[in-house]
Amino acid sequence: MNVKVLLDRRIEEFILVLTMAIMVLIMFVQSTSRYFIGTSFSWGSEFAQYLHVWQIWIGASLAIRLQSHIRVDVFVKLFPPTVQKILNFLAISCWFIFAGFLAIEGSKYVMDVLTSGQTSPSLHVPMWIPYLAIPIGGTLMVIRLFQQMYFLFTSKEELYGGEEIK
Amino acid sequence: MTVAILFGSFFILMFIGVPIALSLGLASLLTMFFATNSSPSAIIQKAFTSLDSFPLMAIPFFILAGVLMSHGGISKRLLNLASVLIGFITGGLAMVTVLASMFFAAISGSGPATVAAIGSFMIPSMKEHKYNSGFAAAITASAGSIGVLIPPSIPFVMYGVVGTVSIGSMFLAGIIPGIILGIALMISSYITAKRNGYEGTGEIPTFKDVLKALNEAKLALLIPVIILGGIYAGLFSPTESAAVASVYALIIGVFVYKELSWKSVYESFSSAALTNAATVIIIGFSISFAYLMTRERIPVIVADFIVGISDSPIVIILIINIFLLIVGMFIDTISAIVILTPILLPVVTNIGIDPIHFGVILVMNLAIGFVTPPLGVNLFVASTVGKVSFESIVKAMVPILITMIIALLVVIYFPPLSTGLPNLLSP
Numbered sequence: 001m002n003v004k005v006l007l008d009r010r011i012e013e014f015i016l017v018l019t020m021a022i023m024v025l026i027m028f029v030q031s032t033s034r035y036f037i038g039t040s041f042s043w044g045s046e047f048a049q050y051l052h053v054w055q056i057w058i059g060a061s062l063a064i065r066l067q068s069h070i071r072v073d074v075f076v077k078l079f080p081p082t083v084q085k086i087l088n089f090l091a092i093s094c095w096f097i098f099a100g101f102l103a104i105e106g107s108k109y110v111m112d113v114l115t116s117g118q119t120s121p122s123l124h125v126p127m128w129i130p131y132l133a134i135p136i137g138g139t140l141m142v143i144r145l146f147q148q149m150y151f152l153f154t155s156k157e158e159l160y161g162g163e164e165i166k
Numbered sequence: 167m168t169v170a171i172l173f174g175s176f177f178i179l180m181f182i183g184v185p186i187a188l189s190l191g192l193a194s195l196l197t198m199f200f201a202t203n204s205s206p207s208a209i210i211q212k213a214f215t216s217l218d219s220f221p222l223m224a225i226p227f228f229i230l231a232g233v234l235m236s237h238g239g240i241s242k243r244l245l246n247l248a249s250v251l252i253g254f255i256t257g258g259l260a261m262v263t264v265l266a267s268m269f270f271a272a273i274s275g276s277g278p279a280t281v282a283a284i285g286s287f288m289i290p291s292m293k294e295h296k297y298n299s300g301f302a303a304a305i306t307a308s309a310g311s312i313g314v315l316i317p318p319s320i321p322f323v324m325y326g327v328v329g330t331v332s333i334g335s336m337f338l339a340g341i342i343p344g345i346i347l348g349i350a351l352m353i354s355s356y357i358t359a360k361r362n363g364y365e366g367t368g369e370i371p372t373f374k375d376v377l378k379a380l381n382e383a384k385l386a387l388l389i390p391v392i393i394l395g396g397i398y399a400g401l402f403s404p405t406e407s408a409a410v411a412s413v414y415a416l417i418i419g420v421f422v423y424k425e426l427s428w429k430s431v432y433e434s435f436s437s438a439a440l441t442n443a444a445t446v447i448i449i450g451f452s453i454s455f456a457y458l459m460t461r462e463r464i465p466v467i468v469a470d471f472i473v474g475i476s477d478s479p480i481v482i483i484l485i486i487n488i489f490l491l492i493v494g495m496f497i498d499t500i501s502a503i504v505i506l507t508p509i510l511l512p513v514v515t516n517i518g519i520d521p522i523h524f525g526v527i528l529v530m531n532l533a534i535g536f537v538t539p540p541l542g543v544n545l546f547v548a549s550t551v552g553k554v555s556f557e558s559i560v561k562a563m564v565p566i567l568i569t570m571i572i573a574l575l576v577v578i579y580f581p582p583l584s585t586g587l588p589n590l591l592s593p
Contacts, residue, residue, distance in 0.1 A: 016436050017432055020438065021435060024230065027406055027408075027410075031406035031407075032410070048223060052222070053217050053218055055226075055439055057447075059439050059443025060187075060443045060444065066440065069444050070185060070187070070498055074496070075183075076183045087182045088183065091184045094188075095184055098188050098192040101195060105210055109207050134213060134214060
């Protein structure tokens, strides 16, 4: 495994697997402990929910790379390849603008939450930590979209298409 | 004007191939920027708060349980049970496909996953026994759409979250309509089989055979018992039951059936998390979109329009159904639920339809959309796993679609089929 593959896929994948494993474990222990021991910890679901939010945003970035976002491509496919390429360029650009918005406006929002000093109800973690998932997710998306743009222009069709990296 | 920007930009973005989630977000952003004076930071805030939800976590766990089970040797045992039970009848293999899909639906929440798990065994097997390959793939694809009706069901979780309806009640409400759809598909396959001379194995099972197959499948059959029993006995919430089901599927797959390696466990976790992210991120942005729609009174306008055509609930529900069937042909279930629930739910509750009943109608329509050309996801999956041409599947779909629509009409016009169980069992 070289550094390129590690950066391109493995890190995000590892985070997804790890967060998923912790979420399942917490919910499993929480639900069974209430039944068997008659007690349960209230912070468990809050922690799992924050992990879930982080997982979604990081997953949404990896999903750009693996082309697994849900989209309607039947109309695009009606056009000849050159037009398809232009439409793809347009789609990536629009997406790019929105990801940039998430990164910038999300950071501002995190700063607001940071100065307000708000903390979570049961864990008492500062709320900016869970909120940070949005600007980080937006930034990762921006990077991934740059990568897609590169694939589009260098005509690395085999990388741009639905093909998965192994 | 505001409405034109909101919907105009959404449709343009969707048509040029921007993912649905981002189309919703960007359309909301453009609308807020150009047509209202609300702060766009509301989008950020809603994107966080809508995903920071306990019920929503049922979705990743059910996806995970489904992935683990389809790789863990469970589908094979369910197929064996189904074939012992009904394999001897005329058209036996097609019947087995439908019944096994119903079993599988009870442990997995997703339609395409069911098609892939069952289809990779059954389509080749039907082809071997001289079934028309188009029919083989078509019946597998259609049987897979039962997966979203029989609990657990990811679309029902989505509907429950978006429409604030009890997820537990939705799960109960889907059971009988799911069984009705299954029986309808079996009748349809029987007729096709009779006409084309597809014979069954002819081996009428002895009591002993049935017991043996049941015994082999018992660990798999325990999953729905854990999920539904746990929810209705008040032991678990749907989210907790989904987590318990994942752990159970992991233990069975790795330690009991020994068909899951740790490498495939890792891959299952990663693919479940990825599918989940691509699915629920739609919720994150749909909330801003729905907020703008409500602000512009879209549900009220739609309601006035529909009531203006007719004031008979029967006609209104028919109009809505035709609309839903058309939408289902083009847009995937999750996006459709997330976008349409806030518009249509107020309309139908106004004319006296139970939100639980409407949820079942909505999901059933979209399930039919799974197998309606040109964009039926299940058809693509069946075509891929069964190596059958798309055109031949479409041809074989015609009688099956008619059957499914009849089943839909039955469910629409007999509300107790949906609302009976939840009313009986809910506290």
